[in-house]
Amino acid sequence: MKIRVTLTGRSYHNAAELPPEFELAEGAKLSDALVAINTQLPEEVSLPPSCLIAIGGRHMGSVGNYPDQPLADGQELTLVAPVAGG
Numbered sequence: 001m002k003i004r005v006t007l008t009g010r011s012y013h014n015a016a017e018l019p020p021e022f023e024l025a026e027g028a029k030l031s032d033a034l035v036a037i038n039t040q041l042p043e044e045v046s047l048p049p050s051c052l053i054a055i056g057g058r059h060m061g062s063v064g065n066y067p068d069q070p071l072a073d074g075q076e077l078t079l080v081a082p083v084a085g086g
Contacts (some may be wrong), residue, residue: 001026001073004034009051009081024071030060031068033077053082 001023002021016065022036030053038046049064060066070075 001028001071003071003074004076005033005037006076006078007081008039008078009080009083027070029064029068030055030077033071034063037079047079048081050082052082054078054080 001024003024004021005018018037018040022033022040024032024036027059034047041047047063049062051063053060053062053066053069055069055077057078060069
């Protein structure tokens with residue numbers, strides 16, 4: 001199955017390293033997608049635990065705390081890295 005991935009926020013520049021779609025095994029879960037994404041990021045970079053997760057526009061928690069639900073073919077996974085500032 002294929003899922004689409006969008007990375008925004010502080011780490012948006014790392015999105016250049018990510019393919020727009022990931023091929024995952026049938027029955028893959030959110031944790032499988034996060035592992036696949038982390039393996040495609042530059043060696044010294046990983047998704048921070050505070051990075052927010054949305055699947056199909058629905059908030060699912062953060063990389064550090066999310067329900068590990070099954071994904072479906074064609075779903076869009078959005079990751080929003082924290083942005084600090086005033």
